[in-house]
Amino acid sequence: MRRIAVYGKGGIGKSTISTHLAAAWAASGLRVMLVGCDPKADSTRALLGHRSTPLLDRYEELVASADSGGASSSLRGLIEVGFAGVRCVEIGGPEPGVGCAGRGISMALELMEQSNAFADLDVVVFDILGDIVCGGFAVPMRLGFAREVYIVTSGEYSALYAANNICRGMRSLQATLGGIIANCRGLPAEKQLVETLAHAVGSTLIGTIPRSGAFPRSAMVGKTIIESVPESAEAGQIVRLSQAILDNQNLIVPSPLDDAALDELAAACLDSGVEW
Amino acid sequence: MREVTARVEPLLSCSLCGAIRATAGVKGAVPMVHGPMSCASGHRGIPLQGNAEPLVPPTALTDIDIVRGTSKYLQDAVRKLYQVRSPPLTVVILTCATSLISEDYQRIVRDLTQELHSPVILVDGSAIAGDEIDGYRRFVRALTQTVVPPASAEDAPAGGLTLRGLAGTDFGISAELPILTEMVRDSLGLEVRGSLFLQFDLQKDMPLLSLPGIPVGWLWTEAEVWQPAPYGAEGTRRWLSGIAEAMGSQPELNARSGWVEAQEALSSWRTKLQGMRVAIEALSWWAVGLGLFLQKELGCQVLLSTDRYGLEYQHRYGEFADTTLVDVGNFELLTYLDDFQPSFVFGSSFVKSGPWQWIPFHQPIWHETTESPGWMGPAGAVRLATILAQGEALYA
């Protein structure tokens, strides 16, 4: 089974890419699970068409049935099946400003592992909240729930900065990176810039998704474009990315840049003669 | 002087324990531990050290409570406590877990204070945030800042002072407090009107807060000039003149308390006790006071195992101990004692067993002992020197 985690700056398109990858794999016949590791619990809506009840909202019940040996069955009740059979789980977490979301992620993942939730799957995708904010959000990498990480970034400086910062976290955890995904904002030479960063940290640009109104439009009605406009060029690009990830065998522990080197990389892009 | 700082088995516990000790000093007050079960249940022994009911209710949070947020549990627990007991003061003490996730507890206790018409205060008891001494201090700050109205000097009884910084759980406090009170009365003609945060009555004792306060015990380093506990004849005289100075008006120091006579009695023991090795395990006010007496007045060699202020005192006012251990406790301390080979050890039950005579001096004391006869003041000093000279502990 492939265990894949999607990291990246807040709002960069992690959930969009996670759901679309899951949809593409499932549509090609693979058994797929998408786990939303975010207190917002908004990862799976585009596969289900509605918001799913988060696992942590029913934690006591699940633990009680785990104690009596029935966790896998009650967990099964919680795992909703979405587009093309993708199994969808939202971990959830506290209201903003209280509690400890990171701790929640690690507790939920452990409970899922104990309950055999990851059995009979070809791919599990973890859609992880924003930047690495505390130890809890590193848990999917640390405890081996995810074995390959894909970082989503655009060509904007803040997104590249976050991507490099995630590499820093991965280096200290010795977690392996499968590649960098460019989710474009429509900047000039954006793809080359992301690719330069990917090479600089020792990895590759594994795929490029164009900026397109088709994504937010489809999201409005709770669908992926794999479902709503499967023949579109954008859907084709998603399918190509999903295939590239399936074929990928290039897993490395990234070597992050220091701040000065990252600044240099960004400045070099402006000097490259491309019109801004 | 040899200085050793260690925290493998620290002498001091977490801030939470200091807050529980301090809470025990306010009549009827209840410490509510906001965190996991064991942070409360593990420390119910503390009120017992002061012969108080071991009432330390916890919010008993579990893993999932921490994830979802703990504010609601805290509100429910405090409301419940009021239904059952309506204490005059509730002290909400944060643990490491709740301190780390840092919700808006300050607002919660403020709202509860209004809702229940009874003060609820907040003390960060996390060991990450500080140790036992910090916890005691935080409690005093929280109480005086949020509960106590601004002092009005008219309400205060005239000609008095207060001692601030003792705890009901201090070992031997019931013997020493009357000694302190009497010495101040006899030598300075001043009346100790209360020992703040020790048997403090929120209904009656508020006016005492506007009296001059002499920092002792847990708060002794808040004084401008640090005055360690009055052990010995010279130590007692020094402490009393310290008070006189702090009071500003220079009250006449008369010798009725007997420290002049004691000085003579002690000098006769000095030849016998010169060079005797004595170890002291205690918080700095007590440890430094006793150590100075033993070293300066009786010529003993002293090992101190104490808090950071015991070391700081010697850096400021002069070294007197052979060895000063900072924050070393339990078995770790025993290894240093084996090295030092003391004839007498003053301290907790942890240091009872060894090739030395033990004198109970510092909590926790779990071996059955007779009450402390009181070692402070001139009479206490003579009592103590006699025991050391005879080479026998009171408590075999």
Ligand SMILES: Nc1ncnc2c1ncn2[C@@H]1O[C@H](COP(=O)(O)OP(=O)(O)OP(=O)(O)O)[C@@H](O)[C@H]1O
């Ligand atoms: N390639 C794209 N073209 C146009 N819009 C996009 C593209 N990718 C994502 N979006 C839009 O950007 C917004 C944010 O995307 P998404 O929710 O996937 O980000 P995220 O990284 O998961 O955010 P968060 O950090 O909050 O979880 C959404 O409205 C989404 O439709």
Ligand SMILES: [Mg+2]
């Ligand atoms: Mg998201």
